[in-house]
Amino acid sequence: MNAAGQAKSYLPKAALYFGIIGAVSLLFFNLIFQEDWTQRFTWLWFVVPLPVIFLIIAGKFRFIGGLLMVLLAISITFFDIFAFPGNPGQIAGRGIGYTIAFVSLPLLLSGLFYIIYHCKVIKISRKRDK
Secondary structure: OHHHHHHHOOHHHHHHHHHHHHHHHHHHHHHHHHOOOOOOHHHHHHHHHHHHHHHHHHHHHHHHHHHHHHHHHHHHHHHHOOOOHHHHHOOOOOOOOHHHHHHHHHHHHHHHHHHHHHHHHHHHHHHHHH
């Protein structure tokens, strides 16, 4: 039995669920930015499939997929701080609390869970090899 089989844990399943929650929330985040009447954020539609792609990568390569999810969560937070939808002159980052709570935090937790699980599997495999 390999180390991943011995490392029975709730982490991969929790990471997958948090990733799905973050992906759905990212869709609504995108829809908020599509309300902008100047059509500045049409390129943001290309960001929507990224969490799903990263979850597929994390299924095979947990550490790299986890890092990609963490980077996506951080970049979405910074994007929401420095860009704003709607009329020119609105305050940037007015929905930052919602973005952090419903988009960035689930994606960040998903990435961290994948990274922690990868480290756990490595630790078990090193113990078994001794």
